[in-house]
Amino acid sequence: MDCQYPKKPKHKQVLVIIPAYNEEHSLPGVIASILEYPGIDVLVVNDGSKDRTSSVARKAGASVIDLPFNLGIGGAVQTGYLYASKYDYDVAVQVDADGQHNPGDLFKVIGPVLEGEADMVVGSRFVEFTGYKAPMARKIGIIIFSKVVSLINRQVVKDTTSGYRAVSKRVIRYFADNYPTDYPEVEALVLLKKLGFTIREVPVTMSQREHGKSSITALRSVYYMIKVLLAVFMNLIRVHNKEALK
Amino acid sequence: MKTDIFFFSAMFSLGFLVVVLEFVRSRRLKEQYSLLWLFVSIFMIVLTLWTDLLEGVAERLGIFYAPSLLFIVGILFCFALILHYSVIISGLHTQNVKLAQEIGILNKKIDDLNEMVNGGNTLENNASDSF
Numbered sequence: 001m002d003c004q005y006p007k008k009p010k011h012k013q014v015l016v017i018i019p020a021y022n023e024e025h026s027l028p029g030v031i032a033s034i035l036e037y038p039g040i041d042v043l044v045v046n047d048g049s050k051d052r053t054s055s056v057a058r059k060a061g062a063s064v065i066d067l068p069f070n071l072g073i074g075g076a077v078q079t080g081y082l083y084a085s086k087y088d089y090d091v092a093v094q095v096d097a098d099g100q101h102n103p104g105d106l107f108k109v110i111g112p113v114l115e116g117e118a119d120m121v122v123g124s125r126f127v128e129f130t131g132y133k134a135p136m137a138r139k140i141g142i143i144i145f146s147k148v149v150s151l152i153n154r155q156v157v158k159d160t161t162s163g164y165r166a167v168s169k170r171v172i173r174y175f176a177d178n179y180p181t182d183y184p185e186v187e188a189l190v191l192l193k194k195l196g197f198t199i200r201e202v203p204v205t206m207s208q209r210e211h212g213k214s215s216i217t218a219l220r221s222v223y224y225m226i227k228v229l230l231a232v233f234m235n236l237i238r239v240h241n242k243e244a245l246k
Numbered sequence: 247m248k249t250d251i252f253f254f255s256a257m258f259s260l261g262f263l264v265v266v267l268e269f270v271r272s273r274r275l276k277e278q279y280s281l282l283w284l285f286v287s288i289f290m291i292v293l294t295l296w297t298d299l300l301e302g303v304a305e306r307l308g309i310f311y312a313p314s315l316l317f318i319v320g321i322l323f324c325f326a327l328i329l330h331y332s333v334i335i336s337g338l339h340t341q342n343v344k345l346a347q348e349i350g351i352l353n354k355k356i357d358d359l360n361e362m363v364n365g366g367n368t369l370e371n372n373a374s375d376s377f
Contacts, residue, residue: 045350065350071343079347086351181343 012114014040015089016106017080019073020097021047024056030095031060033103040106043083044097047076073163074181081167085176090114093166101164105204112200113166119197120171122157122189123164123204137218141225145186148232153193157201160186164204171197180231183224187231195240251313256294263287282330286323293319 016034020027027044034042044057048070057064065079077094084092091113095101105123112118126142145160163185167175171192180187193199266283269275275283293300293316304312 063354065354067350068346071346075343075347078343079350082347083351083354 012090013088014091014093014110014114015080015084015087016040016042016093016095017077017084018042018044018057018062018095018097019047019076019080020044020049020053020057021070021076022049022051022053023097024049024051024053026099027053027057027097028060030097030099030101030103031057031062034095034106035061036103037106041089043080045076045079047071047073072182074179074184077184078175078179081172081175081179084172088169089172090169091166092172094163096163100206102205102207105164105202108202108204109164109166112202113168116168117198118200119168120189120192120199121166122159122162122199122201124159124162124201125204125206126158137221141221144225145228148229149186149189152190152232152236153199155193155199157189157199159201160189162204164206168197182231183228186228187235190232190235191240194235251316252294252297252300255313255316256291259287259290259294263291279334282323282327286320286327289323290316290320 018027018030031042031044034040042062044053044062044064046054046057046064046066048067054064054066065083067076067079071079080094081092091110093106093110095103095106101123109121109123112121126146142159142161146156146158149160150156165185174192174195175188178191180191189199263284266275266280266287270277270280297312300315301312304310304315307315309315309318
């Protein structure tokens with residue numbers, strides 16, 4: 001897909017959701033580079049940060065929701081979807097606060113959703129070679145998730161853990177009420193596919209983290225692996241209420 | 247009646263039943279959460295007083311020492327109760343998250359309204375401080 005600066009459809013409202021926990025260093029840069037694009041609203045969900053995340057984000061020009069305590073990534077992101085649903089946005093995009101998602105790819109990710117070609121678009125590191133290098137352990141985890149999700153969804157999904165994703169209004173509405181907690185990215189893919197939403201992956205470039213460490217430490221990765229796989233399989237044997245999608 | 251294990255179990259269960267009923271009466275325990283406790287108490291009382299039943303069942307199950315059937319029944323009920331609470335906690339957790347999210351959004355709305363009304367130059371209102 002061509003990724004020139006796109007025509008922003010006049011009547012479509014786009015919300016960028018940035019979940020942030022103690023990201024005062026990288027956040028201003030991320031917000032500034034997204035606000036370069038006109039007509040996009042930026043919402044930072046401050047997930048009970050202990051630093052100046054909230055004030056820094058306000059100063060940079062974002063709207064900020066301060067959660068009263070730390071909910072974790074799932075709860076924080078869902079707050080964004082709840083907000084997007086209440087304010088009737090057409091497209092919502094998740095972008096990480098740590099600066100590893102390139103705002104230059106924003107319209108690559110939003111594009112297919114704006115055009116109505118997909119309900120969810122995932123910005124992927126692995127669709128084509130984009131220069132991303134991952135540590136070995138993470139690589140294995142990423143491959144396992146990819147195989148499992150691809151098998152279940154009967155559609156190849158390479159980068160299941162990418163948090164760079166755009167969704168349509170129907171998905172916003174659904175996520176406002178149903179969003180996985182803890183490590184939600186992988187589970188969300190299986191959930192949406194099962195509900196009949198269309199998913200597409202587009203290649204993006206990701207940089208190494210600017211500040212801080214990934215939330216996935218060595219010890220947690222085992223829990224991560226088991227929790228996500230359990231959640232994915234539970235979704236398979238769960239009856240989902242498709243009425244909610246109307 | 248002899249003061250054996252059956253007697254102690256029966257007395258304990260009876261006392262337990264009274265305490266549970268008292269908690270419900272004084273509204274310290276909600277009716278819906280008291281049902282399992284009441285059921286356990288009554289079941290244990292029946293099992294301890296009706297010794298023939300206990301011994302009959304123990305024999306059928308191949309348990310040589312009948313009072314150990316009491317232990318296993320008690321432990322199994324504990325498992326059931328704990329699981330029951332895990333389910334309740336999960337429900338509370340979901341509600342808790344939802345409340346936090348709504349509070350966050352409401353606070354933002356208040357801030358926005360405040361800014362609209364006061365031109366944003368009064369009331370140093372930091373949402374996270376208002377709790």
